[in-house]
Amino acid sequence: xxxxxxxxxxxxxxxxxxxxxxxxxxxxxxxxxxxxxxxxxxxxxxxxxxxxxxxxxxxxxxxxxxxxxxxxxx
Amino acid sequence: xxxxxxxxxxxxxxxxxxxxxxxxxxxxxxxxxxxxxxxxxxxxxxxxxxxxxxxxxxxxxxxxxxxxxxxxxxxxxxxxxxxxxxxxxxxxxxxxxxxxxxxxxxxxxxxxxxxxxxxxxxxxxxxxxxxxxxxxxxxxxxxxxxxxxxxxxxxxxxxxxxxxxxxxxxxxxxxxxxxxxxxxxxxxxxxxxxxxxxxxxxxxxxxxxxxxxxxxxxxxxxxxxxxxxxxxxxxxxxxxxxxxxxxx
Numbered sequence: 257x258x259x260x261x262x263x264x265x266x267x268x269x270x271x272x273x274x275x276x277x278x279x280x281x282x283x284x285x286x287x288x289x290x291x292x293x294x295x296x297x298x299x300x301x302x303x304x305x306x307x308x309x310x311x312x313x314x315x316x317x318x319x320x321x322x323x324x325x326x327x328x329x330x
Numbered sequence: 331x332x333x334x335x336x337x338x339x340x341x342x343x344x345x346x347x348x349x350x351x352x353x354x355x356x357x358x359x360x361x362x363x364x365x366x367x368x369x370x371x372x373x374x375x376x377x378x379x380x381x382x383x384x385x386x387x388x389x390x391x392x393x394x395x396x397x398x399x400x401x402x403x404x405x406x407x408x409x410x411x412x413x414x415x416x417x418x419x420x421x422x423x424x425x426x427x428x429x430x431x432x433x434x435x436x437x438x439x440x441x442x443x444x445x446x447x448x449x450x451x452x453x454x455x456x457x458x459x460x461x462x463x464x465x466x467x468x469x470x471x472x473x474x475x476x477x478x479x480x481x482x483x484x485x486x487x488x489x490x491x492x493x494x495x496x497x498x499x500x501x502x503x504x505x506x507x508x509x510x511x512x513x514x515x516x517x518x519x520x521x522x523x524x525x526x527x528x529x530x531x532x533x534x535x536x537x538x539x540x541x542x543x544x545x546x547x548x549x550x551x552x553x554x555x556x557x558x559x560x561x562x563x564x565x566x567x568x569x570x571x572x573x574x575x576x577x578x
Contacts, residue, residue, distance in 0.1 A: 258331050260331070264337075266345070267345055267346075269349075269350035269351075270350060271350035271351035271544075271551040272351075272550070272551060272552055273351060273551050273552065273555065276552045276555070277510070277511065292345070294350070307334060309334055309335045309511075310511045312335040313335075313356075313511040313514050313515070314356065314510070314511060314514065315355070315356075315359075316346075316348065316350075316351060316352055316353055316354065316355030316356050317345070317346055317348075317350075317355050318337045318341055318346075318355060318358075318359055320335075320337075321336070321337050322333055322335065322336045322337070323333070323334050323335040323336075324331040324332060324333050324334065325331065325332050325333075325334050326331055326332075327331065327332050
């Protein structure tokens with residue numbers, strides 16, 4: 257299954273605002289390091305993400321590139 | 331999978347130069363989303379201020395100019411009068427708009443110029459190292475008020491929207507905040523109405539956005555968001571202060 261939150265890791269400055277606001281606590285600061293020297297955020301629990309988009313709304317660096325919602329077929 | 335949010339196309343691929351957690355980027359994103367939605371990107375001229383957002387033309391891909399310190403509204407007046415078909419907005423901080431540029435702002439509002447101002451209020455001069463600005467709160471420690479701002483020495487914080495709302499020239503005056511998703515969506519609606527006011531040629535429109543400055547407040551981004559809720563919003567209440575008929 258595709259990731260519901262797509263992170264542009266090069267833009268992330270690891271401010272932690274999305275991690276703070278996430279109602280389901282599915283985001284975290286990763287161990288990777290980007291070219292600016294920050295630890296970018298990652299979605300570690302795709303199953304429990306509810307696609308609310310709060311991370312996108314509060315992100316000051318447009319690092320949350322896209323938020324997707326699964327379409328349920330009847 | 332259906333996309334519900336995507337970075338607007340008016341945002342360029344260049345990374346912002348703001349500190350981690352600075353809400354300037356959120357304001358940029360809101361403006362870019364509205365330019366995308368209204369299809370105004372190609373005919374917009376944004377007048378950028380002096381301050382942290384001076385390089386804003388790198389991040390929002392519209393035509394742009396940088397005014398001398400505080401003179402964005404004066405420059406925007408000229409652009410709008412020469413090119414009435416273009417959409418002209420200024421993007422200013424509190425040191426720029428409320429301090430050195432207060433004369434230009436007040437008179438642009440009094441003349442009812444058809445321009446839109448997005449006013450970022452973070453309570454200090456961010457780019458030069460956190461000096462006291464007109465919107466610094468009473469008791470707030472900055473580099474030029476090391477014992478906290480005192481009313482008998484430094485006066486009181488300036489409430490720009492409340493002041494401009496008493497005039498006849500402005501069509502739309504509001505204050506939003508960028509501290510949580512609810513306030514961010516509300517702020518987007520305010521800016522949308524301000525854009526409508528200009529498109530309908532109703533007069534001057536200004537939206538103040540209560541913002542954060544984690545670096546100069548000497549806080550983490552999350553602490554600075556909490557400070558906005560705890561200390562700043564009781565002093566700077568949110569809402570619409572003036573909306574003439576026709577703005578919706």
